[in-house]
Amino acid sequence: MRPLADEIRPTDLDEVVGQEHILGEGALLRRIIESGNIPNMVFYGPSGTGKTTVANIIARRTDRSLRRLNATNASLSDIKGIISELDTLLAPGGVLLYLDEIQYFNKKQQQSLLEFIEDGRITLIASTTENPYFYVYNALLSRSSVFEFKPVPPSAVVTAVERAVKKACEAEGVTAELEPGVAGRLASGCGGDVRKAINGVELLFAAAPRVGGKVVLSLADAEAATAKSSMHYDREGDEHFDAVSALMKSLRGSDPDAALHYLSRLLEAGDLIGAIRRLLCSASEDIGLAYPQAVSIVKACCDNALQLGLPEARLPLAQAAILLATAPKSNSVVMAIDAAMADVRKGKYGPPPRELQNVHADGAGFEREQGYLYPHDFPNHWVRQQYLPDALLGTEYYRPGGNKNEQAAKRYWEQIKGEG
Numbered sequence: 001m002r003p004l005a006d007e008i009r010p011t012d013l014d015e016v017v018g019q020e021h022i023l024g025e026g027a028l029l030r031r032i033i034e035s036g037n038i039p040n041m042v043f044y045g046p047s048g049t050g051k052t053t054v055a056n057i058i059a060r061r062t063d064r065s066l067r068r069l070n071a072t073n074a075s076l077s078d079i080k081g082i083i084s085e086l087d088t089l090l091a092p093g094g095v096l097l098y099l100d101e102i103q104y105f106n107k108k109q110q111q112s113l114l115e116f117i118e119d120g121r122i123t124l125i126a127s128t129t130e131n132p133y134f135y136v137y138n139a140l141l142s143r144s145s146v147f148e149f150k151p152v153p154p155s156a157v158v159t160a161v162e163r164a165v166k167k168a169c170e171a172e173g174v175t176a177e178l179e180p181g182v183a184g185r186l187a188s189g190c191g192g193d194v195r196k197a198i199n200g201v202e203l204l205f206a207a208a209p210r211v212g213g214k215v216v217l218s219l220a221d222a223e224a225a226t227a228k229s230s231m232h233y234d235r236e237g238d239e240h241f242d243a244v245s246a247l248m249k250s251l252r253g254s255d256p257d258a259a260l261h262y263l264s265r266l267l268e269a270g271d272l273i274g275a276i277r278r279l280l281c282s283a284s285e286d287i288g289l290a291y292p293q294a295v296s297i298v299k300a301c302c303d304n305a306l307q308l309g310l311p312e313a314r315l316p317l318a319q320a321a322i323l324l325a326t327a328p329k330s331n332s333v334v335m336a337i338d339a340a341m342a343d344v345r346k347g348k349y350g351p352p353p354r355e356l357q358n359v360h361a362d363g364a365g366f367e368r369e370q371g372y373l374y375p376h377d378f379p380n381h382w383v384r385q386q387y388l389p390d391a392l393l394g395t396e397y398y399r400p401g402g403n404k405n406e407q408a409a410k411r412y413w414e415q416i417k418g419e420g
Contacts, residue, residue, distance in 0.1 A: 005198040008160070008167045009053055011060070016050050017160050017194060018152030023054070029147050033058055038096070040117055042136060043127040045149030046239075048193030051127040055098045064096040064123060071104035079112050086121045094121045102126040103135035110137040117143055151192020158187045160194045164201040165217070174210065179219045189226025200225045240274060247321075248278045252286040256325035263321050267314050276302045279320045290330035290403035297323060330401030339397045350389035380416045 010016045013023055013030060022029040032038065038058055043051040059066040067082050082095055102110070116122040117140070124144065128135060132146055152160075161183045169176050182204075190197035203225050204217045243265050250258035266275040283298040301320035305313035343349070351357070355372040373383045388395060400406035 003199070004164055004168060004202040005195045007171070008163050008198065009056070010050075011057065013054075013057060016053060016057075017156040018192075019050055019054075019149055021150070022147050023050075029054075033061060036061060038062055038123055038125075040124045040144040041126070042102070042132045042141065042144045042146045043125065043149055044132050044146055045129070046151055046192060047129055048190070048195035048197075049149040049152055050194070051149050052098075052100065055125045055127065058125060059096055059098065062096055062123075064094050066096050066098065068098045068100070070100045071109075072101050074099075074105075074109075076109055076112060079109065082122070083112075083116060086116065094123065096123045096125065099124060099126040101128060102132075103128045103130045107137055110140050114139055114143075152194050153192070154184065154187040157190060157192070157194055157197050158183050161186050161197050161201055164198045168201060168205045169215070172205075172215075174213050174215050176205075176215045176217060178217045181219050182217050182222045185219060185222040185226060189222075240271065243269075243271075244274050244278050247275065248282055248286075251278070251282040251321065251324045252329070254325055254329065256322045259321045259325045260318060263317060264314075267310060267317070270310065272305065272310060272313055275317055276305065279317065279324065282324050285334045286329055286331060287324060287327045288330045288333035288401075289406050289409075290328040290401055291405065294324060294327055328403045328405075330403050330406060332399060332401045332406060336398040343392065343395070348391055350391040352389060353386045355385055356387060382416050384417070 013033065016023055021027060024030065033054075038061075043054065045051060065085070067085075069078055069082075082097060086095065097113075099105070113122060113124060117124055124140075126132075126136070126144070132141060136144075165176050165178065165183075186197045186200045186204075190200065200222070201217075204221050205215060207221060208215045208217055243262055247259060247262035247266065250262055263275055266272075279298055280302060283295045287294045298320045301316035301323075304316040308316070373385050375381050375383050377383075386393070400410040
């Protein structure tokens with residue numbers, strides 16, 4: 001028996017839920033498909049958002065022979081087999097190749113398509129769940145138009161859920177009674193993945209009791225079916241980098257609610273280390289000298305989290321996230337070290353002043369007075385002397401932030417150094 005998701009797969013653009021930005025009335029991809037003049041394209045987006053469905057609709061609208069490959073199990077010989085059909089009775093007008101999960105093809109496999117894409121004998125529609133600008137060979141990408149498929153909003157998924165329920169009822173010859181909230185729960189719990197929502201319908205149908213030709217789909221079953229399925233997350237993919245980036249930027253933007261949201265997404269996925277790394281980094285990068293104690297507090301929270309493990313680790317990490325999000329901010333540390341490292345990379349350096357060199361640097365027979373002034377021997381533990389190499393004399397990397405901690409330190413040293 002075919003999966004329910006395949007049974008109700010749309011055969012017309014009007015049946016595709018979501019993706020109005022590319023498939024709505026007058027949108028670019030819709031106009032391209034309706035014109036029948038299909039270019040090479042890359043469909044990029046999460047699973048269950050309609051990439052394969054739209055490719056199938058395109059295939060039905062074209063006179064070209066359709067060939068499908070999935071890059072997870074296809075090989076170079078599969079590509080050669082398709083190429084061997086070109087200009088034969090099998091493919092007199094060329095081939096429309098739908099290549100799913102193109103990110104799994106290596107550079108050589110992708111390059112093998114170039115000549116035939118260039119002369120138009122192969123029209124490529126590739127799909128990927130990963131950012132194509134990182135995973136698709138540049139020469140192939142430059143000959144293709146990229147369309148992004150976005151997670152489908154719950155309001156649109158409900159339509160697919162209702163269609164799936166109707167189809168399941170027709171297949172079994174029963175009627176369905178949905179408790180209030182079932183369709184909404186399946187729609188909101190799928191994380192924008194329509195296929196996952198339809199699989200949820202199939203699961204509920206399999207488990208539901210049959211009473212007098214009626215199937216009762218309960219809200220409790222819907223909640224159980226979607227309890228751990230609402231997120232797209234891959235620790236090595238875009239979802240990971242998007243989540244940790246959003247956490248870091250929410251901390252920097254002083255939004256504790258958003259920080260807790262993205263922290264929760266990482267923790268729900270079990271990505272304890274990813275969360276800890278961002279929190280530790282933010283303590284120095286975004287708070288820094290505005291509240292220097294944040295480093296030690298966040299480190300203690302992260303150590304506690306590692307000792308506790310999940311789910312209890314959520315407590316010290318939430319404490320750290322709220323602290324960082326509500327703390328005063330300063331990026332003076334990152335700006336200072338990045339400026340200093342940029343000069344080093346440019347070759348702007350020289351030997352340290354003689355006063356700062358190792359006292360044994362000259363070796364036997366070449367000893368001479370070093371001239372180093374020990375600051376603790378002077379009032380206020382400071383004395384004027386050269387520290388930077390001659391090539392960088394007068395350079396300023398550190399510029400105090402406007403927060404009270406750094407401004408207090410600035411005033412202190414202006415007073416002390418003014419006396420020197």
